[in-house]
Amino acid sequence: MNANGTPDRQWWKEAVVYQIYPRSFNDSDGDGVGDLPGITQKVGYLDDLGVDVVWLCPVYGSPNADNGYDISDYRSIADEFGTMADWEALRSELHAHDMRLLMDLVVNHTSDEHEWFQRSRRREAGYEDYYYWRDGGVDANGDPVPPNNWESFMGGSAWTYDDAREQWYLHLFDEKQPDLNWRNPDVRDEIASLVEWWLEKGIDGFRIDAINYISKPEGLPDGTADREPKGIEVFSHGPRIHDYLRELYERTFANYDVMTVAEMADTTVEMAENYLGEDGDGLNMIFHFEHMGVDISPRGRFDPSEWGEWSLPEFKRIMSRWQTDLDAEGWNATYLGNHDQPRIVSRFGDDEAYRTESAKLLATFLLTTRGTPFVYQGEEIGMTNDDFPELSALDDPMTVGAIEDLFEAGRADSYAELREFVNYVSRDHARTPMQWADAASAGFTTGEPWFAPNENYPDINVAAARADEESVWHYYRRLIDLRHEEDVLVYGEYDLLLPEDEQLYVYRRALGDETVLVVLNWSNRPATVDAGVVDGTPLAILQSNYDDSPADPAGQQFRPYEAVVYRL
Template sequence: MNTDGSPDHQWWKEAVVYQIYPRSFNDSDGDGVGDLQGITERVEYLADLGVDVIWLCPVYDSPNADNGYDIGDYRSIMPEFGTMADWEALLAELHAHDIRLLMDLVVNHTSDEHEWFQRSRRREDGYEDYYYWRDGDVDEDGEPVPPNNWGSFMGGSAWTYDELREQWYLHLFDEKQPDLNWRNPDVRDEVASLVEWWLEKGIDGFRIDAINYISKPEGLPDGTADREPKGVEVFSHGPRIHDYLRELYDRTFANYDVLTVAEMSDTTVDMAGDYLGEDGDGLDMIFHFEHMDVDISPRGRFDPDGWGEWSLPEFKEIMTRWQTELGEDAWNAQYLGNHDQPRIVSRFGDDEEYRVESAKLLATFLMTVRGTPFVYQGEEIGMTNDDFERLEDLDDPMTVGAIEDLIDAGRADSYEDLRAFVNYVSRDHARTPMQWSDAANAGFTTGEPWLALNENYPEINVEAARADEDSVWNYYRRLIDLRHDEEVLVYGEYELLLPDHEQLYAYTRTLDDETVLVVLNWSGESVAVDADLVEESPTAVLRSNYDDAPAVPSGQEFRPYEAVVYRL
């Protein structure tokens, strides 16, 4: 808020962001892989949906060990996706439709094929310490032993021995993704330079990947907590992270009118304020993971014990804490899914009997809580999780590595023992190709798709959804319009009602003398709303996912996954 109590208007607070995973969005040349020209072909579709910003997952030149998050050249485009000219044409087309572009900034690590790493492993002058190199020990058989017990998010050790340099290098992700050493000022200069280079090309900001891992503690001590990967409590949010981020902000982001949203797991609401705004490290918002962890084991996402169960009161408590305790000058990024998460209607809704109703309820929630909503491709048509019958059906190295670790540790005998678990958590669910029509390969490609399509595409696809006025797609479009029209849904204060209710999630948004009430029956059973839910009588139903929503909520019965937005 401003000093006079009025909202601090910012374009990125009022925007709706749509995330594109380029490999799976739209293929223009029939090679089975989505590309930049394919995205350009669909800009009109994005404009019709009403989104304001596109977040583009990495399209930089990459060996593709982790689907583009292993970058070989930050200033070049992956040939599979096209050329720099194709990227420039996409940017121009987006801007012509008043849609801004966020690029993905991946600077915790590079590819091991990046020039910096190749020069570092050869100990070339000036590059020796661009990465974390350490001597290890040897075991009783004389074999090298890693420098500490840290584990990789992709499974196994976070260390790999390099025969050329005769030392171990650190990689918190795949062994082809060595971690940059941010203690080295030359590394920080390089990062600032590439950020400036992209900003000068006219982009509108960055989603910043895995940035809470850039500062490692002195001595790289062993991890002790019973969490996976081992050591995460040590290498997350390290001692100099605020210095590094503030320096990057002062040198780059502060000089442009851009959006920065940082991916930061293990971040609590109490920590978040130190990263956000001018009084913090300059970031505009962060992706926290507390609500993403509501249904997983405390030991980590890929622990097959204690997964899949979650309660609405616990979810409400997490979301409300972030709505009310973040501070007036900080801002939320709201999301339920992305390229690293299962499909939201399969995880938080009902992807069978009430797929349409629950997909609309989830959309209602995203568009009416405080913060900038992020919609992942396919959510707007209610795409669902797939069924990966065999290990060979999976592409994601994180999921595959976790399975291999569990089998090696004796916690499972085969993939079949883990199949139900994998089909709940796998990142590949979000990466199956976009379902454009009921034509061959869902209209995604004329070739062989790089990842198998979900078999339900003849029923769930964009073409069918756009032709149906009552579809999930048209409901998203109307909700986005509502958020654009109603300032209270952007800047209004949030107040939770019925915190302990097992089925109902109800809250108000209030700005000056205007109040909106949102009532969500987040369950597959009908439920009666308390007669005294609110004192004021609604004057209008602004949006609802059933045709005949109750004109007043109090004392009424709400049907399975019914969602209604009222003006009071």
């Protein structure tokens, strides 16, 4: 809010963002892989849904060791997705429909097939230290051992020995994703140049990948904490990260009217304040991961000793802290799922008895809390987790690497022991093809899909959802319209009620004379709102996921996963 109490209006605060995983969205040419022309074909669909911004996961040149997050050429389009002309056509079509385009910026690492890495491994002048190269030690057999004990997010050591250079290189992700050395000013110049290049091509901002890992401490010391991966407390939020991000902002983002959202795992509200706004590093918002940890082990996502159980009061504490504790420059990026997470209705709802009701409740939460909401493809029709019956059914290198590490550590003897756990945590759930119709390959492709669609596509698909006015899709559409119409849902203050209630998530949004009350029964059992909770008389129901929700919530019983938005 401004000093006079009026909202600090920004287009990116008022926007609803729709995330697209291009490989799995829509295939236009029948080769089984989603592509840019396929996305362009669906711009009208996105316009009908009402979204304002499309975030495109990487479509750059890449050998696809990590589905495009290993970039070999930042200024090209991967052949499987189309051409630069196809990308330009998509950008223009989105802009013609008054939608903006957000690209993925992946600059913690490149592909090992990038020209910079190839030159660096050959020790070409000027490229010697574009990456982290180190000598290691030797074991009792005289074999080389890594420079430190850091582990990769993909499993195993974060170091790989390169025979050509005869040194180890650092990769916090896959071995084909070597980490860039941001200490080198030439590297920072290269990154600023490519950011400027894309901004000049007319994009409207970036989602910035894994950016809290770009600054490593001097000496690269061993990790000591009992967390996975080993070393994360050392290489996350390193000593010069604020210098690097502020420099990038001043050289690029500050000169354009763009939106920036940075992916930053392992970040608290207090830390976030230092990254956001003009008083920080200039970022508009970040993706924090605190709420993504409510149902997994504190030692790491792929620790099978603790998973699947979560507490609504704890979830409320986390989300409310982010809603209320960011300073005046702060702004939330609100999400429940993305390309790296399981399907939200399977994780936070009930994908069987109350799939439709719980999908609508999740939409209500997403679109009525403070911050810019991010909707991941398929959420708007209530897509669910799949079942991966064997290891060979998985594609995600992070999940596969974690399983192999569990085998090596003797924590499991077979995939069968881990199947239920993997079916809960795998990133592959978000990457099954978009379910467009009750047709071959879910209407995603006329060919053989790169990844098998979820078998429930005959029942859960866009065509069926759009034909049913009471579907999850139409509920999303109406909620997006409501958010566009009601400033209180964008800029209003947030006030949590009933913080310890294990079924009800109830909060108010208030802006000037406008007050909205949101009541969510986040459970599969009836729950009653105490008569004294509501301070004010409901004037109208603005949105609800049951036809006959109570006109006044005080003292009323709410059905499983019932969600109601009231104007007070």
